[in-house]
Amino acid sequence: MGRVNFGNIEGVLLTPLTIIPGELGNVLHAMTNSSAGFGGFGEAYFSTVTQGKIKGWKKHTRMTLNLVVPAGNVTFVLYDDRKESRTFGTFFKTGLSPESYRRLTVPPHIWFAFQGDGEPLNLVLNIADLPHDPQEIESLPINDPKFSADVWK
Amino acid sequence: MGRVNFGNIEGVLLTPLTIIPGELGNVLHAMTNSSAGFGGFGEAYFSTVTQGKIKGWKKHTRMTLNLVVPAGNVTFVLYDDRKESRTFGTFFKTGLSPESYRRLTVPPHIWFAFQGDGEPLNLVLNIADLPHDPQEIESLPINDPKFSADVWK
Numbered sequence: 603m604g605r606v607n608f609g610n611i612e613g614v615l616l617t618p619l620t621i622i623p624g625e626l627g628n629v630l631h632a633m634t635n636s637s638a639g640f641g642g643f644g645e646a647y648f649s650t651v652t653q654g655k656i657k658g659w660k661k662h663t664r665m666t667l668n669l670v671v672p673a674g675n676v677t678f679v680l681y682d683d684r685k686e687s688r689t690f691g692t693f694f695k696t697g698l699s700p701e702s703y704r705r706l707t708v709p710p711h712i713w714f715a716f717q718g719d720g721e722p723l724n725l726v727l728n729i730a731d732l733p734h735d736p737q738e739i740e741s742l743p744i745n746d747p748k749f750s751a752d753v754w755k
Numbered sequence: 756m757g758r759v760n761f762g763n764i765e766g767v768l769l770t771p772l773t774i775i776p777g778e779l780g781n782v783l784h785a786m787t788n789s790s791a792g793f794g795g796f797g798e799a800y801f802s803t804v805t806q807g808k809i810k811g812w813k814k815h816t817r818m819t820l821n822l823v824v825p826a827g828n829v830t831f832v833l834y835d836d837r838k839e840s841r842t843f844g845t846f847f848k849t850g851l852s853p854e855s856y857r858r859l860t861v862p863p864h865i866w867f868a869f870q871g872d873g874e875p876l877n878l879v880l881n882i883a884d885l886p887h888d889p890q891e892i893e894s895l896p897i898n899d900p901k902f903s904a905d906v907w908k
Contacts, residue, residue, distance in 0.1 A: 626810050627803040627871065634798040634886040643796030645787040646882055648825045650780040657779050672801045673826055673876055718780065723826055727880065729799055733787040 606750050611682045612689045615639050615707035616696060619670065630703065632670045633729050639668050639707030644732035650725055651676060651718035656744050656754065658715020664738040667708040668729040671698035674720030678706060679753045681713040693753050698726075715744060717754065759903050764835045765842045768792050768860035769849060772823065783856065785823045786882050792821050792860030797885035803878055804829060804871035809897050809907065811868020817891040820861040821882040824851035827873030831859060832906045834866040846906050851879075868897060870907065 617638050622629040633640060644665070651657050659681075669678070680694040698706060699720065708714055718724035732738070742748065770791050775782040786793060797818070804810050812834075822831070833847040851859060852873065861867055871877035885891070895901065 626808040627805050627877070628801075630801040630803070632799040632801060632880075635796055636886070643788055646785040646799060646880075648781075648783040648785060650783070652780050655779040672878060672880075723876070724780070725825060725878075727785075727799075727825075733789070 606752050607692050608695060609689065609692045611680055611692050611694045611712060612687050613709035614680060614694055614712065617705045617707065619703045619705055621700065621703055630672050630700065632727060633668055633705060637705070639666070639705065641666055642731045644730050645734055646727065646729045647734070648725055648727055650723065651716060653718045653721050653724065656715055656717040658744055659713050659742045659746060659749060660715070661713045661740045662710050662738055663740065664710050665730050665732045666710060669698065669706040669708065670727045670729070672700060672725060672727065674718065674724030675699040676724050676726055677717045677719055679715050680708060681749055683713065683748070684711050695753060713742070713749070759905050760845050761848060762842065762845045764833055764845050764847045764865060765840050766862035767833060767847055767865065770858045770860065772856045772858055774853065774856055783825050783853065785880060786821055786858060790858070792819070792858065794819055795884045797883050798887055799880065799882050800887070801878055801880055803876060804869060806871045806874050806877065809868055809870040811897055812866050812895040812899060812902060813868070814866045814893045815863050815891055816893065817863050818883050818885045819863060822851065822859040822861065823880045823882070825853060825878060825880065827871065827877030828852040829877050829879055830870045830872055832868050833861060834902055836866065836901070837864050848906060866895070866902070
């Protein structure tokens with residue numbers, strides 16, 4: 603299987619976000635209509651992922667995802683198998699949490715999977731430019747040979 | 756102070772939302788671009804509120820709020836002092852949580868405040884039709900005489 607080729611992926615953005623602390627509670631920014639990575643609003647939904655479990659692999663053929671983790675700790679792994687891409691064959695790995703508070707923008711045609719690392723709740727908000735459409739989603743098992751298992755180490 | 760006039764408020768919507776359970780985690784719907792209460796995307800942000808604390812009162816003069824609670828338990832109280840409204844003088848009170856999973860749509864010119872009831876995290880997502888603009892926000896202290904303190908009992 604060899605070494606995993608980690609690096610940046612063309613079109614993937616990691617944008618720092620602000621948390622404004624307050625006496626009664628905090629305000630956590632997520633996205634505005636002028637943010638980097640915003641290309642229209644289709645749907646917002648949450649995914650939770652149990653600690654130690656991995657959801658994926660999935661690929662959207664049209665949707666751009668904007669992912670924010672306001673609770674818990676989630677590791678995302680992305681994989682670029684777009685033949686025309688300058689970063690073809692590259693894996694990108696990052697952790698999102700309130701302690702490392704960023705927005706991850708995933709363009710179409712990028713494979714992604716994510717693992718729950720926190721307890722009790724790992725919560726992912728996706729602000730997507732399209733409403734849910736199963737026609738534009740491809741799935742592969744988490745152990746598919748296209749993806750090195752080493753990426754989770 | 757007399758009895759509190761509780762009831763529905765014209766323009767306020769409470770829309771049931773779906774949670775799709777899964778072995779690895781759940782999916783919690785929040786909003787699509789064809790949902791009731793959607794009038795465009797301006798900004799999405801989170802607010803947390805400590806257990807036993809109340810944030811408010813606030814009123815937006817232009818923004819419509821769409822509020823979802825994916826973690827914890829939050830009690831919202833709304834107050835209609837729009838002179839032209841059929842529900843002028845009415846308070847509306849509701850709890851939002853993953854166990855009672857709904858989206859609360861608050862139109863402009865409605866006063867609102869919210870209390871944290873859960874532990875450790877009470878998390879509110881607002882999907883707003885405008886980006887944050889302090890010019891369109893009015894605030895009053897939580898104990899302002901416009902609002903009966905009895906609404907929190």
